[in-house]
Amino acid sequence: MLREEELKQIIGQLQDPFLHKSLEELDAIEEIKIKQEKSHVSLKIGISKTNTAEQLQLQQKIVEKVKEAGAESVGLRFHELPQETIAAYQDPSSNQSDSLLSAGSKTTFLAIASGKGGVGKSTVSVNLAVALARLGKKVGLIDADIYGFSVPDMMGITKRPVVRGEKIIPVERFGVKVISMGFFVEDNAPVIWRGPMLGKMLNNFFNEVEWGELDYLLLDLPPGTGDVALDVHSMLPSCKEIIVSTPHPTAAFVAARAGAMAIQTDHEIVGVIENMAYFESEKTGEKEYVFGRGGGEKLAEELRVPLIGKIPLQQPDWDDDDFAPSVYGEDHPTGQIYQSIAKQVTNIIPVKA
Numbered sequence: 570m571l572r573e574e575e576l577k578q579i580i581g582q583l584q585d586p587f588l589h590k591s592l593e594e595l596d597a598i599e600e601i602k603i604k605q606e607k608s609h610v611s612l613k614i615g616i617s618k619t620n621t622a623e624q625l626q627l628q629q630k631i632v633e634k635v636k637e638a639g640a641e642s643v644g645l646r647f648h649e650l651p652q653e654t655i656a657a658y659q660d661p662s663s664n665q666s667d668s669l670l671s672a673g674s675k676t677t678f679l680a681i682a683s684g685k686g687g688v689g690k691s692t693v694s695v696n697l698a699v700a701l702a703r704l705g706k707k708v709g710l711i712d713a714d715i716y717g718f719s720v721p722d723m724m725g726i727t728k729r730p731v732v733r734g735e736k737i738i739p740v741e742r743f744g745v746k747v748i749s750m751g752f753f754v755e756d757n758a759p760v761i762w763r764g765p766m767l768g769k770m771l772n773n774f775f776n777e778v779e780w781g782e783l784d785y786l787l788l789d790l791p792p793g794t795g796d797v798a799l800d801v802h803s804m805l806p807s808c809k810e811i812i813v814s815t816p817h818p819t820a821a822f823v824a825a826r827a828g829a830m831a832i833q834t835d836h837e838i839v840g841v842i843e844n845m846a847y848f849e850s851e852k853t854g855e856k857e858y859v860f861g862r863g864g865g866e867k868l869a870e871e872l873r874v875p876l877i878g879k880i881p882l883q884q885p886d887w888d889d890d891d892f893a894p895s896v897y898g899e900d901h902p903t904g905q906i907y908q909s910i911a912k913q914v915t916n917i918i919p920v921k922a
């Protein structure tokens with residue numbers, strides 16, 4: 570004679586393979602049905618991650634135990650535990666590499682966007698990522714500018730990521746873990762990613778890349794407010810966002826559209842960076858406002874966020890030994906501006922505890 574209470578107790582002692590808590594504690598036994606005449610037991614069980622090798626092992630253990638209790642046959646169905654349960658029991662320090670998107674993840678996503686192309690969004694993304702790493706933060710960078718991927722060149726990356734098991738290992742440069750669409754494209758060929766393919770690629774960047782533990786994951790978004798930018802925006806997890814603009818007052822109008830798109834797609838704008846803000850004469854130290862003035866302030870005011878930096882118009886350091894065409898050295902005046910921006914970023918969005 571099979572008894573529900575007894576079976577519940579036996580199965581309840583087994584553990585969820587990922588949360589390492591008993592099924593009883595997780596309230597994971599959803600249903601037990603017994604057909605006495607056939608000695609058949611059917612079960613519905615919750616697990617934190619379905620369709621895994623671990624699920625199969627747990628399944629075998631359950632079947633074994635239920636048969637030991639007298640059942641002839643066992644029917645078993647798994648479903649995913651509620652997110653609240655997973656979040657409540659997940660050890661935040663574990664599982665980081667499994668998915669940055671998991672509820673317990675400590676990673677802040679920080680997207681860098683612009684109203685139009687060529688304003689220096691990628692340059693800012695790269696230098697901000699490096700500056701955060703110089704502050705001792707654990708930083709990743711996704712070059713999600715799917716048509717105009719330029720991060721590998723800007724950082725002087727010549728290596729390609731290696732694949733270990735089923736995971737892609739990002740390339741590390743200046744302490745930043747980098748993944749770019751450019752790594753997966755032959756001979757710099759243009760790519761057309763739309764709809765499901767684009768979503769799949771972005772998903773792979775989050776789930777199939779071995780990021781390890783990250784404090785910040787920066788995303789260099791496609792420029793502008795067109796379809797591609799909108800697609801990428803809406804396919805991302807919820808992000809904090811920085812808008813890059815040039816100083817011309819009309820540029821602020823254009824960039825404000827990017828701001829509107831961020832809000833519409835549920836991303837939170839945390840600041841504005843004005844790039845190519847002025848040219849400073851090496852001889853006299855005088856500033857010339859080549860591209861106009863006031864755009865950054867205007868945009869920040871409109872979006873009701875702080876203006877967290879003004880970056881001058883400048884040539885990168887071509888003489889740098891560790892050649893990376895667009896990364897400024899820590900002692901370079903522009904490098905120092907990036908350090909100050911990075912500090913503000915860590916104040917505005919502190920590393921999650």
Ligand SMILES: Nc1ncnc2c1ncn2[C@@H]1O[C@H](COP(=O)(O)OP(=O)(O)OP(=O)(O)O)[C@@H](O)[C@H]1O
Binds near residue numbers: 686692846
């Ligand atoms: N402050 C600056 N001073 C001088 N040149 C700069 C500055 N910022 C960016 N640039 C240069 O301007 C060009 C465009 O910059 P970048 O590629 O970063 O812009 P973007 O907005 O990401 O462009 P895209 O639309 O291609 O994504 C690059 O050649 C870059 O080196």
